Amino acid sequence: MRAFDYRRAHSPEDAARLTQAPEAMLIAGGTNLLDLMKLQVETPELLADIGRIGFAEIIDTDDGGLSIGALATNTAVAIHPRVRRDYPVLARAILAGATQQLRNRATTGGNLCQRTRCFYFTDIDQPCNKREPGSGCGAIGGVNKLHAVLGASDHCIATYPGDMAVAMAALDARVIIGAADGQQRSVPVRDFHRLPGDTPWRDNVLDPGEVILAVELPAPLEGMQIYRKVRERSSYAFALVSIAAVIAVENGAITRAELAFGGLAHKPWHDPRISELLVGSAPSAELFDRAADLLLESAEGQGDNDFKIPLARRALHAVLAQVMEQAA
Amino acid sequence: MASELIVNGRPHRLPDDPRVSLLDYLRHDLGLTGTKKGCDHGQCGACTVIVNGLRINSCLSLAVMHDGDQITTIEGLGTPEAPSPLQRAFLAHDGFQCGYCTPGQICSATAMLDEIANGWPSDASASLEGRFEPTGEEIRERMSGNLCRCGAYANIVAAIADVATESDA
Structure with missing residues (x-):
C-alpha cells in the first residue's frame, strides 16, 4: 500500500x-x-475517515418513507424492522451480497460507490480505461464472463457489481448529496450511476467535493417484492444476473411492475418501457417474453458473457412466474 | 480523540503508520498471532475478529480507524485450560485439519450465534421475520465468509450446530 x-x-x-x-x-x-x-x-x-461523522440513522420521513443515513451499515439496513416489513426487496438484496463480516462494515454510501470487479480494472498490469484513461480495455476481446451486455461502450464493458442499489432502483429511491458549502441536491438512484461512454472512469454523478448524506426510500409500495440473484455459487458471489421487482396484481391484471436488473450493465438497469408494457395486462408467458424482448432489445454479448442474454430472459420469466404463483 | 483501542480488555496505543491494517496491528504490534492472515483481501475470513460485538475482516480495516473500539480476538474467547463452548465443540467434532482457518471460524461463529439469538435474518431464511433456527442451511450461509481449504466444513457445521442447540435449550 x-x-x-x-x-x-x-x-x-x-x-x-x-x-x-x-x-x-x-x-x-x-x-x-x-x-x-x-x-x-x-x-x-x-x-479522510468519515466513520465517526454520524449520518448512520435510519429514520421515518414525513411522507411515510424512510431515510437511510449514508453511514448506516448494510447490516443495520437489512435488520431494520421497517426495511424488513416495508422494503423486503432491499433487505433481501443486501443479505444476498457479500458476507456478514463485510456487511457489518460496509456502509450505504460506500456500497453505492463500490467499484467494478472487472479483472482488468483490479490488475494494474492490464490496460483499463476506467483505472487509467486512454490505456485501452483489456476485457473487450479478453476474459469477460462477468461483463456488461447492456449499455457498454468501446471504452469499457464493466458492470456495476452491487445488489443493494438494484433494489433501491426498483424502489425508485433517491440519493441525497451534500457539498462543502452545505448545499444539497437529490438524484434518483436510477440516475446516480452512469453508463461508461467515453468517460468510464466516472462511475456515478458525484462531483469532487460532494458526499452522499442519505438514501431516501419513498412511502412503501403495494405489491410483492422479490430479489432474485443468479450466481456461480450459492453464497458470497457477485450476481451474473439479478432482478429486483416490486409487482402488484389485481383482478387478474398487473397494476404495478417496477423492475431493476443487476449484473447486466455499468449501472443498475431500469427500463421504463417494461413497466409500461406489463401494467394493465394479464400475466402470461407470452407477455413475459415480450418484456424480456424489450429488456434485451439492444443486448450485445462479448463472448464469455453471451450466456447472460438468455439467462436474463429466464430469470425474468422465473420472477414473473413467482409473482403469478403468489398472486393465485 | 482517543488514541488507543481495547483488545481483549486491555488498552493499546494506536500505530503511528496509518497503513497498518487491524490484522497486522494485532499480529505484529501486539503479538496476538491467533488471528490469521489468509488472503488479506476479505475473501477467506481467517482474520475475522469481533469489534464492538460485530464480526469483521481485520485485514480490510486500518488500525487507526478503531480508536476507542473494543476488539475481541481468539485469545480473548478462551484459553487451553478454559476454552469457550465453541472452542470445545471444534475439538470434540474435529472441526479442522490444518487449523489455520480455525481462529477466524470460531470468532465468526461466536458472533453468528449472537446474530441468530438477536433475530437477524440471513439469505437462507425463508422469512425475514421471527425466530431463526440454526439449521445446517442457515449455518452454511451465515458462515460463508469463512473458507476452509482443508474442507472440514461438515465437522465445522456440526460443531457450531452443537453449541447453537445447546445455548438454545
Missing part, C-alpha cells in the same frame, strides 16, 4: 472540503477501498 495521510473528518461539509483535492478520498467501512489500495488500483494521498 502506498503511503498516505490519514485524517478524520468531523462533518459532511468537512469531508466534502477534504475531497475537493483530486488526490484525496473518503473512507467509511473501507471494505472495497482498502482492498483496491492494497492492489494499488487506488493510491490516494489523503484518506
Whole structure:
C-alpha cells in the first residue's frame, strides 16, 4: 500500500472540503477501498475517515418513507424492522451480497460507490480505461464472463457489481448529496450511476467535493417484492444476473411492475418501457417474453458473457412466474 | 480523540503508520498471532475478529480507524485450560485439519450465534421475520465468509450446530 495521510473528518461539509483535492478520498467501512489500495488500483494521498461523522440513522420521513443515513451499515439496513416489513426487496438484496463480516462494515454510501470487479480494472498490469484513461480495455476481446451486455461502450464493458442499489432502483429511491458549502441536491438512484461512454472512469454523478448524506426510500409500495440473484455459487458471489421487482396484481391484471436488473450493465438497469408494457395486462408467458424482448432489445454479448442474454430472459420469466404463483 | 483501542480488555496505543491494517496491528504490534492472515483481501475470513460485538475482516480495516473500539480476538474467547463452548465443540467434532482457518471460524461463529439469538435474518431464511433456527442451511450461509481449504466444513457445521442447540435449550 502506498503511503498516505490519514485524517478524520468531523462533518459532511468537512469531508466534502477534504475531497475537493483530486488526490484525496473518503473512507467509511473501507471494505472495497482498502482492498483496491492494497492492489494499488487506488493510491490516494489523503484518506479522510468519515466513520465517526454520524449520518448512520435510519429514520421515518414525513411522507411515510424512510431515510437511510449514508453511514448506516448494510447490516443495520437489512435488520431494520421497517426495511424488513416495508422494503423486503432491499433487505433481501443486501443479505444476498457479500458476507456478514463485510456487511457489518460496509456502509450505504460506500456500497453505492463500490467499484467494478472487472479483472482488468483490479490488475494494474492490464490496460483499463476506467483505472487509467486512454490505456485501452483489456476485457473487450479478453476474459469477460462477468461483463456488461447492456449499455457498454468501446471504452469499457464493466458492470456495476452491487445488489443493494438494484433494489433501491426498483424502489425508485433517491440519493441525497451534500457539498462543502452545505448545499444539497437529490438524484434518483436510477440516475446516480452512469453508463461508461467515453468517460468510464466516472462511475456515478458525484462531483469532487460532494458526499452522499442519505438514501431516501419513498412511502412503501403495494405489491410483492422479490430479489432474485443468479450466481456461480450459492453464497458470497457477485450476481451474473439479478432482478429486483416490486409487482402488484389485481383482478387478474398487473397494476404495478417496477423492475431493476443487476449484473447486466455499468449501472443498475431500469427500463421504463417494461413497466409500461406489463401494467394493465394479464400475466402470461407470452407477455413475459415480450418484456424480456424489450429488456434485451439492444443486448450485445462479448463472448464469455453471451450466456447472460438468455439467462436474463429466464430469470425474468422465473420472477414473473413467482409473482403469478403468489398472486393465485 | 482517543488514541488507543481495547483488545481483549486491555488498552493499546494506536500505530503511528496509518497503513497498518487491524490484522497486522494485532499480529505484529501486539503479538496476538491467533488471528490469521489468509488472503488479506476479505475473501477467506481467517482474520475475522469481533469489534464492538460485530464480526469483521481485520485485514480490510486500518488500525487507526478503531480508536476507542473494543476488539475481541481468539485469545480473548478462551484459553487451553478454559476454552469457550465453541472452542470445545471444534475439538470434540474435529472441526479442522490444518487449523489455520480455525481462529477466524470460531470468532465468526461466536458472533453468528449472537446474530441468530438477536433475530437477524440471513439469505437462507425463508422469512425475514421471527425466530431463526440454526439449521445446517442457515449455518452454511451465515458462515460463508469463512473458507476452509482443508474442507472440514461438515465437522465445522456440526460443531457450531452443537453449541447453537445447546445455548438454545
